[in-house]
Amino acid sequence: MRKFLIRRAIFALLTLWGITFVVFGLSRMGPDPLLIYVRDDSYGISEDTLQKLRVKWGLDRPFHIQYLKWMGAIVRGDLGESIAAQRPVTNMIGERLPATLQLAGLAGILASIPGVGLGVLSAVKRGSVWDYLTRAIALVGQATPAFWLAILMILVFAVRLDWLPPATKAPSTDPFWTQISYFVLPAMVLGFDPWASYLRLTRSSMLEVLDSEFVKLARAKGVGGQKVIWKHALRNALIQPLTVSALVLASFITGSVFVEAVFAWPGIGRLAVQASLDNDFPVLAGVVLLFGSAYVFMNFLADVLYAVVDPRIRYD
C-alpha cells in the first residue's frame, strides 16, 4: 500500500508538472507575447514604454528562464498578477473559490442522496414501473446539456412560476433562506448529471450485490427485507459510488464553468471565462492549474479510497 501511494504520488506530481508546462507554454506561443497582453490600440505608445512592459511581465527573458521563474513563484504560492485587474491571482482565486465550493457542496448533496436512493429503488424494484421510470430519468439526466437545462429551469421556475430567483448569488447580508433560494437552481443543474450517474452506478452495484451469496444467505437466515437491503447490500454496493464521488466533486469544480456562466454565479468558473475573454493569461494559467490539480488530487484520492473501503483490493 505504501509503495502504491508513493508511486501514485509521483505520477500525480509528474502530471501536474506537465500541466504547468502546457499552460505556460501556450501563453508564450506566437511572435510576441506582448501583442497578446496589450489588449487595445497601442498607437502612440513609445517603444520605451513597451520595453518597460516586457520587463515588468518578464517577457524580456528567454522562455526557459520565464518558465523557471514562474514555477518558482508557484511553488511559493504566488500565481502572479492579473493583467486586467492588476491584482494577485491568488487573491482573485481565493475570493471566487468559496462560491464554487459552496455550490459544489450543495450540488453534491442534491446529486448523491436522491441518486443513491433512487438507484436502490430501481434495483430492488427491478423490472417494475419504478425501475423503468428512474432509468429513463437517469438517461435524460446524462443526455441533457447543462446550459439548456439551466435556461429551461429558469424559464419555468423563475419566470413562469416565480418560485425561485433566476440568477446570481444573493449578497451575504440577505437573510439565510433568501441566500439558500439563490443556490437551488444552479445546484440542481450542476448536480443533475452526477445524480443520474449515481443512480445508474448504485443500481448496477445493488443488482450485483443482491444477487450475491451472502445476501441469499442472509435472507435464508430470515433477516428482514429492509435490513438486507439497507444494511447488508447497500453497504457493499456503495463502494463504487463512493469512490466515484471524488471524481464527481472534481467535475463540479470544472463543470462550474457552464453553470456559473448561465446563472451569473460569482465563482471560479466565471473567473476562467472572463480571463479567457480578457487574454488574462496569469489568471487563466492559475485557474487551469487549479482545475488540473483538483482532478489529479481527486484521482489520487479515488485510488486510495478504493483500497480503504474495499478490503479485497490490495495494490502491493
Added chain:
Amino acid sequence: MRYMNVLPKLTLLMLALVAMAVVACGGGDAVEPEIIIQTVIVTEKGDTVRETVVVEKEVKGDTVRETVVVEKEVKGDTIVVTATPVLPATATAVPADKPAPPSKQAAGQLNWSTGADSGIGSGFNAGNLCCGAKMMSVVETLFKPTHDGGPATPLLAESWSLDTENSPPTYVDVTIVSGIQFHGGYGELTADDLVWSINDTNPNLSETLGTGNISITDGSGTWAGFLGANPTEKTGTHSVRINWEAFDPRWDTWFFGQDGLGAGIVSKNAYDTEGEDWNQEHLIGTGPFEMTSWARGDRTVFTAVANHWRATPEVSSITRIAVPDETVRIAQLATGDADIADISVSNVAEAQRIGMTAKGSGAARMVTMMFAGNLWETNHPTTGDELEIVTYTHDLPWLGNPHKPDDSNNPDGMDDMEQARLVRTALAMSIDRDLINEAALSGLGWPVYIPYFDINNENWDDKWKIDYDPAGAEALLDQAGFPRDSSGKRFSMPMFAWPIGHFYGEIGDSVSVFWEEIGVRTDVLHYEYAVFRPTLVGRSATQAWTDTGPLENYASTPWDWPRGIQMSALARGGKSHGLENPESTANYLNVSAEASLSGRIDLNNAYADYIRNWLPGFGIVASPSLLVFNPEAIASWDMELGLRQTANSPEFIRLK
C-alpha cells in the same frame, strides 16, 4: 425573505422536471402602443446659451428618426464642432404581451443587469478612460458628454483658453470649478488631482506603470498619440496647462469628455494617503454617484451623493450585477429581479413584449465588413521604417497587392489592385442591407454603405450609396476573372464574424447567404475575438470580418472628426481593422491638424470618395445601442447625447 419556503418546493421541483417543456410555452394579451418623449438639453456656460430640443415620437409600428442640427462657434477661436445627428433614442414600440412586473427592490433602489462589470475602473486613471465609471457618473471629466456643443459644454471645467500663438494650438489652459468635493471626505478637487489624473492616464508618463500604460479598458494608446510625452502642468490652485503632441479637434469632447476617451478625474489625495493596493479596490471621484461596494466580476453598488454640486440623484442606489447570459438578463426583467438590463438590439422587441421600455443615448454602431490583409503602405508614417508585409503569400481575390501588381491571374490590362477592387465592390453590391436590418436587428437599425460615414448626417451624399444589385455584382466578378465553375462556385473565402452581443455573428451569417448567391463560397468563423485579435495586431489576418472598431464607426461621430487611423499603419503594434493604406493615414493626420470646420469636412468628403471607390471595407447596417428598463420602476431617464456609451447620466433617472 422572498424565497423562504424553498425546501417544500424542492420536492415539487424534482417532480416537475419532466413537465418543464410543456409549461415553458405560453402567450399573453396585447397592449396599447406608447408615446415616447425625449428631451435633450444643451447648456453652455460662458456665453450662457441654453437650448432645449424636444423630440416627440408617436410610435405606431414604425421607427421615427429626428435630426437636430446644432452648430456653434467658439468665441473668436478657430475650433468649431459640427452638427451631429440625433439618432433614434427609442426603439420601435412592440405591443406588450403582459404588463411589466413590479420591481422586487426596496424603494429607491434599482438593479441593473449587465453583461460584464468591465469598464468599472479602479482608483487609477487609464482604468477610467472607458465606460463604467463615467457612465455611472462616479467620476467626472472636464466636459459634458453632449458633444454637439463642443467646448461650450463644460463639466468640471469653468473656463479655458487655447494657445493662440501657434496654429494649430499646442496647449490649452483650463480653470476648474472650485469647491467640488471628492467622495469619502478626500477633500476638494484641485489642479493637483487634474495633473495626476491626466499624466497617469498617458501611458508615456504614467508613474503607476501597469495601471496607466496599457489599454486595459479602452484606448490609452490613443491618449499616448495625442499627448506624446508632454506632461500637464499645474499653473494655479485650480488651473492647469494641458500640453499635447498633436492637436486634435476632438480634444475637448473626446479626450476630456464624459463619453469617449475622457479621463475621469480621481483623487490624488486618496492615492497618496491610502496607497496603491487600496486604490485598486476603490474609486474616489466627484460625480453624483459614489462607488460604495465592488465585487469584481460580480456586482457593484453605486450610492447617490447627497447634496451633489450639480445634480443630486432621485435614486438612492443602483446595483449593477454582471449576468453574462442575455436570456437570463431578460428573465430577470420578467421577474422584477432587474429593473434595467443591457441587451442586444435583436432582443429589444422581446423585452418590450414583457412590458419593458427601450432607451439609448443616441449612440449606434455601424457594422462594417473589413477586408483585412490589404496592406498598401510600405513605410511607417512617422518612423519611415519599412513595414513588414506578410499577407500576400497567397493571391486572394479580395486582397489587392500594390507591391506586386501583376500576379498570377489578372485579366489582360488589369492589375491586381483593380481586380481586387472589383471583387470587393461586387461583394458590397451583393447584399440587401434592408433585409439584413430586418433579419438581424428586427428592423431597428438602418443601412450603412461605407465605413465611418452615416447616412443620417446632413453631410451625407447619395453618391456614396451602394445599391443592392446581385446581377451587377456577378458581372463585376466575371470582369475580374472569377467566373462560376461547373458547380456554380467562383472562389471560396473565410469570414470572421465574432459572436459578441449576438448581432455580429448573425449579420455575418446573413452576409454570407448573399455571397453564396453570387457564387462565393463563404466559411463563416464564429470564435472569440480574443483568438482573432493577435492576427490583427500582427497584420497577418487575410479574411473579411465584421467590425465596428473605434469612434469613427459610431453613427453619431461628427462629420469633421478625424477618420482613418484604424486603416493606417499609424496603428501598427496595436489592433486595427487589419488593413492599411496611405490615404487613411494622410486623412487622419490632415483632419487632425486642420483648424477650419469646412476644411475638415472637405477632407473627410474626399476621404469618403476614396473609401467608396476602393472599398477596403464596406458598410452593412447601423445598430443603435439600447438598454431596456422597467417602467414600473423608472418613470423617465433623460440621457445626454452619447458618443459610444449606450447610457449615461443615471442622476437624471426619475422613479415611478
